[in-house]
Amino acid sequence: MINIPSTFRISFRALKVNKMRSALTMLGIIIGVAAVITMLAVGTGASRKISEQISSIGSNLLIILPGATTSGGVRMVVGAQPTLTISDADAIKKECNAVSDVAPVLNGVAQVVYGHQNWSTGITGTTPSMLIVRDWPLASGRSFADRDVRSATKVCLLGQTVVDGLFGDIDPIGQIIRIKKIPFIVIGVLAKKGQSPQGHDQDDNIYVPVTTAQKKLFGTPFPGMVRIIMVKAKSTEALAPAEKQMNDLLRQRHRIGQKQENDFNVRNLTQMMQVAEQSARVMTLLLGSIASISLLVGGIGIMNIMLVSVTERTREIGIRMSVGAKTWDIRLQFIIEAVTLSLIGGIAGIVLGVSGSKALGILAGWPTIVSPLAVFLSFGFSGLVGVFFGFYPAYKASLFNPIDALRHE
Amino acid sequence: MAIIEAQEITKVYSLGDIDVNALTGVSLAIEKGEFVGIMGPSGSGKSTFMNILGCLDKPTSGKYLLENIDISDLNRDKLAAIRNKKIGFVFQGFNLLPRMSALENVELPMLYDGISAKERKENALEALKKVGLEDRGYHHPNQLSGGQQQRVAIARALVNNAPIIFADEPTGNLDTKTSVEIMKILVDLNTQSNITVILVTHEDNIAAYSRRIIKFLDGSVISDEIR
Numbered sequence: 001m002i003n004i005p006s007t008f009r010i011s012f013r014a015l016k017v018n019k020m021r022s023a024l025t026m027l028g029i030i031i032g033v034a035a036v037i038t039m040l041a042v043g044t045g046a047s048r049k050i051s052e053q054i055s056s057i058g059s060n061l062l063i064i065l066p067g068a069t070t071s072g073g074v075r076m077v078v079g080a081q082p083t084l085t086i087s088d089a090d091a092i093k094k095e096c097n098a099v100s101d102v103a104p105v106l107n108g109v110a111q112v113v114y115g116h117q118n119w120s121t122g123i124t125g126t127t128p129s130m131l132i133v134r135d136w137p138l139a140s141g142r143s144f145a146d147r148d149v150r151s152a153t154k155v156c157l158l159g160q161t162v163v164d165g166l167f168g169d170i171d172p173i174g175q176i177i178r179i180k181k182i183p184f185i186v187i188g189v190l191a192k193k194g195q196s197p198q199g200h201d202q203d204d205n206i207y208v209p210v211t212t213a214q215k216k217l218f219g220t221p222f223p224g225m226v227r228i229i230m231v232k233a234k235s236t237e238a239l240a241p242a243e244k245q246m247n248d249l250l251r252q253r254h255r256i257g258q259k260q261e262n263d264f265n266v267r268n269l270t271q272m273m274q275v276a277e278q279s280a281r282v283m284t285l286l287l288g289s290i291a292s293i294s295l296l297v298g299g300i301g302i303m304n305i306m307l308v309s310v311t312e313r314t315r316e317i318g319i320r321m322s323v324g325a326k327t328w329d330i331r332l333q334f335i336i337e338a339v340t341l342s343l344i345g346g347i348a349g350i351v352l353g354v355s356g357s358k359a360l361g362i363l364a365g366w367p368t369i370v371s372p373l374a375v376f377l378s379f380g381f382s383g384l385v386g387v388f389f390g391f392y393p394a395y396k397a398s399l400f401n402p403i404d405a406l407r408h409e
Numbered sequence: 410m411a412i413i414e415a416q417e418i419t420k421v422y423s424l425g426d427i428d429v430n431a432l433t434g435v436s437l438a439i440e441k442g443e444f445v446g447i448m449g450p451s452g453s454g455k456s457t458f459m460n461i462l463g464c465l466d467k468p469t470s471g472k473y474l475l476e477n478i479d480i481s482d483l484n485r486d487k488l489a490a491i492r493n494k495k496i497g498f499v500f501q502g503f504n505l506l507p508r509m510s511a512l513e514n515v516e517l518p519m520l521y522d523g524i525s526a527k528e529r530k531e532n533a534l535e536a537l538k539k540v541g542l543e544d545r546g547y548h549h550p551n552q553l554s555g556g557q558q559q560r561v562a563i564a565r566a567l568v569n570n571a572p573i574i575f576a577d578e579p580t581g582n583l584d585t586k587t588s589v590e591i592m593k594i595l596v597d598l599n600t601q602s603n604i605t606v607i608l609v610t611h612e613d614n615i616a617a618y619s620r621r622i623i624k625f626l627d628g629s630v631i632s633d634e635i636r
């Protein structure tokens with residue numbers, strides 16, 4: 001019955017009369033919406049980055065470290081005692097049916113030379129399974145084979161950063177590099193992986209057969225020792241059973257008695273990262289809700305101005321009532337006025353919030369992501385704020401006694 | 410049958426501890442097509458009475474029938490609908506919306522009657538023509554003289570074909586010449602369109618346009634005569 005488009009036109013004109021006042025009122029909503037969008041962009045960007053890191057370390061990944069977390073009440077440094085061996089890794093692969101693949105790791109740092117180029121980098125001795133466990137494809141060449149591990153051949157795979165540092169534009173496949181002065185043939189280059197969750201460059205690394213690392217590069221206090229064992233469970237659901245099976249197997253292999261503590265430590269990296277992702281999501285929500293408080297404050301600003309406006313325009317309300325405006329005609333007029341204010345403010349806030357997020361991304365280097373949902377939500381929310389905070393002034397106006405309103409000076 | 414029938418209407422305004430008896434029991438009936446002048450000194454209750462008849466206000470006690478409908482039973486929105494369809498107001502202070510053109514002011518009652526934009530404009534132009542202002546539709550009230558503003562108000566009062574027009578001192582702010590023009594329009598509406606006109610004034614020469622004059626004093630009717 002009430003004519004919405006012409007009511008919009010009327011309210012638009014009413015707002016134009018007090019341009020400065022309308023603009024200042026909108027400012028609250030503009031800042032609120034911009035804050036919501038920016039905060040959500042920061043939070044979403046952080047969670048996205050963490051998910052990317054989760055997939056970069058490899059899915060369904062478990063890591064076994066030597067040493068107990070506590071020993072006789074004394075906290076020990078994890079990895080302090082050299083207890084894991086290649087045969088532990090082989091046993092896990094053979095006996096634990098929740099495990100899909102296993103890669104033992106013996107690593108260290110070494111000086112690498114190619115021609116006149118020098119590069120100090122991480123060296124990881126491992127088995128071909130590493131690439132499967134870490135979901136890490138080759139960019140070129142081939143991986144080393146089980147045969148290379150058995151006979152401790154001097155072959156290596158290079159990470160992208162090492163290739164850039166040593167070779168520049170030269171194709172490294174087939175070239176000979178010296179690691180600790182020992183010559184190695186480059187047989188493959190790994191695809192770019194990027195930063196690890198701890199923030200170090202995963203591509204600044206060289207992979208060699210684990211046996212070669214043990215015998216020729218680093219040496220071991222006892223035969224077959226490795227620093228860590230990486231394990232890929234068959235599925236996310238298999239992570240827990242795999243952890244249990246490995247626990248039982250290693251306790252048995254290491255002859256650990258009923259009351260004794262483990263001399264190894266199983267870490268569920270995927271789970272740890274998921275916890276981090278979860279907390280990033282909670283942070284997003286928190287940032288968003290804090291920002292929406294400023295949107296609420298903006299709404300209170302609208303209510304304030306609408307109350308002033310209703311009082312100032314009492315006579316206009318009286319005139320409208322005298323020619324037949326009903327309760328909801330008056331209410332809608334003022335609600336629509338409040339909604340017009342908040343929606344225009346919302347649009348300006350979206351523009352400001354989106355460009356603010358982009359600027360944060362560029363200037364501060366934060367991985368901000370503006371999701372369409374966040375834009376849609378904050379626009380809808382600003383409209384709701386208009387309806388909610390416009391209602392009371394509108395309600396007040398609609399209850400005026402016609403003759404009193406008409407006589408109002 | 411009377412279009413307006415007031416029975417023992419009283420109106421008391423409470424101002425803190427003092428009660429102002431603005432109307433002390435007014436009974437009268439007005440037939441369709443009458444031109445009634447209401448006179449009396451300032452403060453005698455003329456406007457109070459007229460606002461009750463115009464459904465802008467409710468009496469403290471008494472009964473008011475408009476076209477045989479008992480107004481006291483009606484809620485706000487029903488009263489608004491009656492003001493919209495049955496009643497046109499012309500006030501001393503014009504009561505136009507300052508930010509709207511003359512045309513939009515005249516369209517206002519139709520806006521609340523769900524009439525389409527096209528029809529609103531047609532009817533508003535026609536109403537402006539009746540008061541001789543068809544060429545001033547796009548002027549805003551502050552671009553019009555007092556007499557012209559009052560004519561816009563009359564156009565607004567008649568645009569919904571209301572059978573009754575209430576005019577409370579419509580010439581109070583106008584000079585003699587303009588007053589005569591306004592009165593002529595009201596008389597024409599009464600004689601040509603059979604609109605019931607109820608006119609409040611304290612000026613004898615304005616009251617002279619009425620066929621029936623009701624005199625108020627201290628909230629009650631002291632004389633009611635047809636000339």
Ligand SMILES: Nc1ncnc2c1ncn2[C@@H]1O[C@H](COP(=O)(O)OP(=O)(O)O)[C@@H](O)[C@H]1O
Pocket residue numbers: 422423424429430431449450451452453454455456457458
């Ligand atoms: N809203 C009001 N509150 C209190 N007293 C009022 C109000 N309106 C009118 N009155 C009083 O009622 C009496 C009649 O007023 P009114 O009807 O305006 O007189 P008139 O129109 O004849 O000059 C006056 O004494 C006036 O002071």
Ligand SMILES: [Mg+2]
Pocket residue numbers: 455456457
């Ligand atoms: Mg008066």
